[in-house]
Amino acid sequence: MQSHLSPSTASEPRIQGWCPGALRPMPSGDGLVVRVRPTLGRLTPLQAQGLAGLAQQYASPVLELTSRANLQLRGVCPDSYPDLIHGLRSLGLLDERADVEARRNLLISPFWTEADGTPAVCEGLNHALADTDAPALPGKFGFAIDLGAQAVLRSASADIRLERSGDQVLVYADGATTGACVPLHQAAPTAMALARWFVASGGVVNGRGRMARLLQRQALPAPFTTTRVPVAPAHTATVGNSATGMVVGLEFGQLPADTLHQLAALAPLRITPWRGLVLEGLHTAPNLPELITQPSDARLRVAACTGAPGCTQALGPTRALARFLAPLLPAGRTAHVSGCAKGCAHHGATLTLVARAAGFDLIEHGTADAAPDATGLDAAGIAAYLEQQRLHAPHV
Ligand code: SF4
Structure with a gap:
């Protein structure tokens, strides 16, 4: 196995600080990325x-499901973009203005019900x-609406x-242990x-900022200190039947x-943040x-x-390596292969591999920007690492 103990010195990724939208597409290596946020x-x-x-007409014929439960089209050429936007508008998939689209960062449980x-x-x-x-919220700032029983x-x-908190809604800041419990009709105004408190308290610096970071230097206002956030078991994303659908x-x-065409003929579709559909x-x-x-x-x-x-x-391709590693992962382990230290595809994998100028960094139980446990690995080196782990795992 090739490995070095010192951290990689490859150049750091450029932080854009915003997500692409449909009205504000992001240029990428294969054309414009146009992200659609369905209601x-x-x-x-x-x-x-x-x-x-x-x-099929204006972009790559493969759409992407994002970790914020949106859909994006890639490979859009600037000449086709106006026609694409016209088509999205006629489908009711556009906001009125780019600033509204950017703020409307709502992540919704795919199991929501009217009730x-x-x-x-x-x-x-x-x-x-x-x-x-x-x-004026920063581009990555978002709301998670998660009102199911779990x-x-x-x-x-x-x-x-x-x-959900009984017949009320618990509204809380990411990273906080307390929040405000309010009746349903007060949930949106409370959020x-x-x-507003986030912006007024200096949460936005140079157009960027996240709530959890602000809480490290600012105490929450009193109304958000009244109700403890309950400990909840981690949700395991899986596939199969649910009350909402398959x-x-x-x-x-x-x-x-093509697959989207076929699915559309069967049912309405809900996008999950686990890169799937209901x-x-x-x-x-x-x-x-x-x-x-x-x-x-x-x-x-x-x-x-994308890699x-x-x-x-990206400092290297990612998906071929992920495909190669999938069957080699020991039970209970998940892997995230990232083309650079931004790690924008996923958080929470037990093993993260980050492309560098020379091979991959390997990070155990950390995000793509964490200090690596090993560096300079190729596919064979990573496979050998996993095999060592398998051999040393306690046998039950
Ligand atoms: S994590 Fe992947 S998709 Fe995101 S910027 Fe880096 S290489 Fe690109």
């Missing part, structure tokens, strides 16, 4: 059909975030969290009050437009080869970003 994280059959057609109040809370937030006096979004990136996965969140109301999985339908499928245990050559910041 309630749901596509009607008509929207799904239309989106598949737009991808749990999610549509009403989202409508309240959408309205407030589109208002002319909406707080919280499922705790490990997903968000700054303000809304969870907006917390967002949950399916897609390798690296890659959704071919086929609303369906309780058997359709027989489509791209869908991951078995919880034991090794592909569910690996994540990888080279699609991303200009």
